[in-house]
Amino acid sequence: MQKNFIPGIENGSQYRIYNQNKIWTKPFILAIIVVISLGIVSLFTGVYDIRGQEDGMDMFFITRVPRTVALMLTGAAMAMTGLVMQLITQNRLVEPTTTGTIEWAGLGLLFVYLLFPGPTLVLRMTGAIIFSFIGTMIFFLFIKRVRLRSSLIVPIIGLMLGAVISAVSTFMGLFFQMSQVIEGWFVGSFSSVQAGRYEYLWIIVVVTFLIFIYANRLTLAGLGEDVAKSLGVNFNTLILVANGLIAVAVGIVAAVIGNLPFLGLIVPNIVSMFRGDDLRSNLPWVCLIGMGTITLCDIISRTIIIPFEVPVSLILGSVGSVVFIAILLRQRKPRRQR
Known part of the structure; x- marks a missing residue:
């Protein structure tokens, strides 16, 4: 039987799908230029005058370059973990901050400090990664048993679990007189x-x-x-692999930088609004916009009350909370009004 179709419409639809899955498009190249520009601004932003001091170039490569590289890698990591978590939970409001993963990483850091006074960075990373993996698995097992799977219940469960773990960490920090570890971790900063x-x-x-x-x-x-x-996918094994990759990324960031809220929520939602839910084609965009977002927030944190510096987590949390509320309101809006 001959199929009836309109060639122009079919070809146009195929072209849009092909164009959407392409990575090296003009908007993507423009986004790369913007992120590189933000990186250059970050390199030359700071109180110390690297051009007017004799050791200016030394300080440039000791502090400015590592800080900018750390911004790029951290932004990509947190945005990427948010994208993966949202995909496998089928929920737009899920990311390490709203699942308790980041709080578990903080608890892991505290345990390492209790077991090994003056731990190395490798030990801190190992503790944060192990506890992040345990916490993420507990979250997935918990929501698997919850029958009411609305878009709001899942992040509420994660926030509840995170609050409990945060309370445990605070109590242990006060009991063992290590509250400075908890306070330092909650203030995510690149300083x-x-x-x-x-x-x-x-x-x-x-x-x-x-x-x-x-x-x-x-x-x-x-x-x-x-x-x-x-479709032949080993679902349980894939979830273990995904959680392991998420735990590694979150654990490393928690040990080196600290708590960076809402970055994994903001970026994937913005990308998904324009490009859909294909992870392979969205991943470069998510990493790139994550880099730009955290770099811009860090530049603001260094200049808003110059010569002092505001923790980047404060700027990121303020922006992220507004976007989080906007996403909640958008999901509650009746479909006929969209």
């Missing part, structure tokens, strides 16, 4: 980043590469457990 203290963030590049390899299977997992299994 302490310098050469020799950020290089482990390069592991995030490996994590990104692995997520790109698993991108198609993670996209299928985002269709639901039943659909993924019917």
Whole structure:
């Protein structure tokens, strides 16, 4: 039987799909230029006059370059973990801040400090990664048993679990007189980043590469457990792999930088609004916009009350909370009014 169709409409639809999945488009190249520009501004932003001092170039490579590189890697990591978590939970409001993952990482750091006085960065990262993985698995097991799966219930469960873990961490910090560890972790800042203290963030590049390899299977997992299994995907193993990659990225950022709220919520939602839910084609966009967002917030944190510096988590949390409320209101808006 001959199919009736309009060639122009079909070809136009195929072109739009092809164009949407392309990575090297004019908007993407423009976004790269904007992010590079923000990186250059970050390199030359600060109180110390690197051009007027004899050791200016030394300070440039000891502090400014590592800080800018750390901003890029951290922004990509947190935005990427938010994208993966939203995909496998089928929920736009899920990210490490709203699942308790970041609070579990803080608890892991506290345990490392209790067991090993004056721990190395590798020990802190290991503790944060292990506890992040445990916390993320507990969250997934918890929501798997909850039948009411509305878009609001899932992040509320995560926020509840995160609040409990945060309370446990605070109590332990006060009981063992290590509250300075908790306070330092809650204030996410790049002010302490310098050469020799950020290089482990390069592991995030490996994590990104692995997520790109698993991108198609993670996209299928985002269709639901039943659909993924019917298409030949080992759903449970894939969830373990995804949680492991998320734990590595979050643990490294928590150990090196600290708590960076809402970055994994803002960026993936913005990208999904314009490009859909294909992880493979969205991942470069998410990483790039994550870099630009955190770099812009850091520049603001360094200049808003110059010569002093505001923690970047304060700027990021303020922007993220507004976007979080906007997303909530948008989801509650009746479909006929959209």
